[in-house]
Amino acid sequence: MDPVESPDLARLHDDLQAEYSQLVDIVNGFDQRLLTIKGWGVTLSLAGLGLGFQQNHFGLFLVAAASGVSFWLLEAFTKMHQIHYYPRMRDIEFIAYELFAVRMQSGPASSPLIDWGWETAGPxxxxxxxxxxxxxxEPWPKRRLGRSIQPWLFAHVMFPHLVAIVMGTVLFVLGLSGVFGPI
Structure with a gap:
């Protein structure tokens, strides 16, 4: 029996596609959580800054900065959990390519390639x-030389939380130094 026609191989193909679909759904679910975290973080930080001015109480600026730190860390940890699914997505893409790639005139064709497509898209x-x-x-690297993934340093994770932290801290220090008058 040709390995391509093997019932075990066909079942593996279906299982890989089902697992990949589940992984894509999980990653999308994390994206929704990340947007919620960012929305709450911005809302609470801006509310703290606004209330600090409205109530004439510079301690609320520190609350805004602390809120920014908390939501930045929460978003970074959530992003790290999401990232943990990427190697398996790449594993499935690589296995599917090795077992099921079709030779075309323009070169090999395989599916799925979402993660690999993202990897090669920028350049x-x-x-x-x-x-x-x-x-x-290509398979997910066993070890990335000289580089580890630090989601709290990703620009899309740190902003706008970092802005709230800096503004809250600066305004708090200015309040302590008496710039806003006695409180």
Whole structure:
């Protein structure tokens, strides 16, 4: 029996597709949580800054800064949990390519390639050298040399929380130094 026609291989293909679909749903669910966290963080930090001025109490500026730190860390930890699903997505893409790739005139074609497509998209969009063949996925690296993933340093995670932290801290220090008058 041809391995391509093997019932076990067909079942594996279906199982991989089902698992990949579940992973995509999980990652999308994290995106919704991350937006909620960011929304609450911005709302509470801005409310603390606004109330500090309205109530003429500079201690609320410190509350706004602390809120910014809390939501920044919460968003970073949530992002780290989301990132933990990416290696398995790449594993499935690589396995699917190795077992089920179809040879076309233009080169191999395989599906799914969502994670690998993201990996190779940046250089392709900027018309630079690609990190690899967009149609031939590479396995997730066993170890990323010299680089670890630090989600709290991602620009889209730290902003606008960092702005609230800086503003709250600066305004608190100015309040302590008497710039806003006695409180």
């Amino acid at each position: 392709r969009i900027r018309r630079g050298d690609s990190k690899g063949d967009p149609n031939v996925p």
